[in-house]
Structure formats: C-alpha cells, structure tokens
Amino acid sequence: MFRYGGYVIKTNPDYEKAIENGDEIAEIWCEVYAETDTEFKHCLSEFNMMPCFEYAENTVSEIENGIKNIIDNDSSYLELQIKSKKFxxxxxxxxxxxxxxxxxxxxxxxxxxxxxxxxxxxxxxxxxxxxxxxxxxxxxxx
Incomplete structure (x- = not known):
C-alpha cells in the first residue's frame, strides 16, 4: 500500500516486495481509497500501470512517482467521488x-x-x- 495526498493506494502485486525479490513486474493494478476509509469499503478509482508508460523503470521511486502523477491528474475526479460517496x-x-x-x-x-x-x-x-x-x-x- 502507498499513501499519498489523503489517499491510500492498494497495489497488486506489492511492487516493493516484487522489486526486493527481483521479480519482473509487467503490470501493477491500483485501487484508490480515501485515507479515512480504513475498511476499504468504497473504492474511488482503479487504474493499471505498466513500465515505460506510467513509470520509466521497475524501481520503488519510479513506480511511486507514476502513482503520484495519476493521483494528481485525477484529483478532481477523486474529490467528486468522495463527495458522491458522502451524498x-x-x-x-x-x-x-x-x-x-x-x-x-x-x-x-x-x-x-x-x-x-x-x-x-x-x-x-x-x-x-x-x-x-x-x-x-x-x-x-x-
């Protein structure tokens, strides 16, 4: 899991463990939750990431920068989703x-x-x- 900007991003696979084990990561599936949604009941958004598209190489910092960029680009949508869930x-x-x-x-x-x-x-x-x-x-x- 990765925390950024008031959100928790659950990833599959766990990219940190995969990199530590030397596994090749072909794709990372991400689910975005509000940081306050501690039970992960209300997914706000989902996206996938692939090397050479959303991040340059299989490193923790590159992958996390890719996640940050997607969250930043989708911030209006994510805020709307939070308001919608509250409504x-x-x-x-x-x-x-x-x-x-x-x-x-x-x-x-x-x-x-x-x-x-x-x-x-x-x-x-x-x-x-x-x-x-x-x-x-x-x-x-x-």
Missing part, C-alpha cells in the same frame, strides 16, 4: 429516518410531522412518501 451515505440515512418516522408515527400524522417538524413542502412530502417505499426495499436488500 449516498446521507441519502441512505435520510431514507432510514423517514422510515423510522413513518413506523413511529404512522397514519395521517406522518404528513403533519414532515411538514411541521421537518419543514417539508407538500411536493417534497408527496415525493418522499411515494419514494420511501422503493427506498426501503433498496435499503433492506443492501
């Missing part, structure tokens, strides 16, 4: 909260609660209640 998580939590409120309050009181307590508009309530059944099925399946 997905917030959306999941929102739907769980709506389902909890529906089950706790139930009946016609749900619309009053969403309107008065959460400040939702009638249109937002209609969309939320219509979509929550679909979202609940998605959450249960995941």
């Amino acid at each position: 997905e998580r917030q959306s999941e939590l929102f739907w769980r909260a709506v389902e909890y409120i529906k089950q706790s309050i139930g009946g016609s009181d749900i619309e009053t609660t969403l309107s008065e307590v959460l400040g939702m508009t009638d249109e937002e309530i209609e969309e939320t209640l219509g979509e929550s059944e679909v979202q609940q099925d998605d959450i249960i399946m995941s």
Whole structure:
C-alpha cells in the first residue's frame, strides 16, 4: 500500500516486495481509497500501470512517482467521488429516518410531522412518501 495526498493506494502485486525479490513486474493494478476509509469499503478509482508508460523503470521511486502523477491528474475526479460517496451515505440515512418516522408515527400524522417538524413542502412530502417505499426495499436488500 502507498499513501499519498489523503489517499491510500492498494497495489497488486506489492511492487516493493516484487522489486526486493527481483521479480519482473509487467503490470501493477491500483485501487484508490480515501485515507479515512480504513475498511476499504468504497473504492474511488482503479487504474493499471505498466513500465515505460506510467513509470520509466521497475524501481520503488519510479513506480511511486507514476502513482503520484495519476493521483494528481485525477484529483478532481477523486474529490467528486468522495463527495458522491458522502451524498449516498446521507441519502441512505435520510431514507432510514423517514422510515423510522413513518413506523413511529404512522397514519395521517406522518404528513403533519414532515411538514411541521421537518419543514417539508407538500411536493417534497408527496415525493418522499411515494419514494420511501422503493427506498426501503433498496435499503433492506443492501
């Protein structure tokens, strides 16, 4: 694994061990994770590297410079991926909260609660209640 710029890059093969053992490296597969993703649940990007393309020779410093260049070139995309993963998580939590409120309050009181307590508009309530059944099925399946 290699850490750079707030990211952890998992490599296959482990290029440091391969170089130490004198193994020829034909290709390195890389997976990029946010440094905060300690369980490696949300891969942000994947790429492969080959000698003479992304790095000049099979040395640790050349390979790591190649990784750095790719990360630097893809930084906007990686940041967008991080924001997207955070949004997905917030959306999941929102739907769980709506389902909890529906089950706790139930009946016609749900619309009053969403309107008065959460400040939702009638249109937002209609969309939320219509979509929550679909979202609940998605959450249960995941």
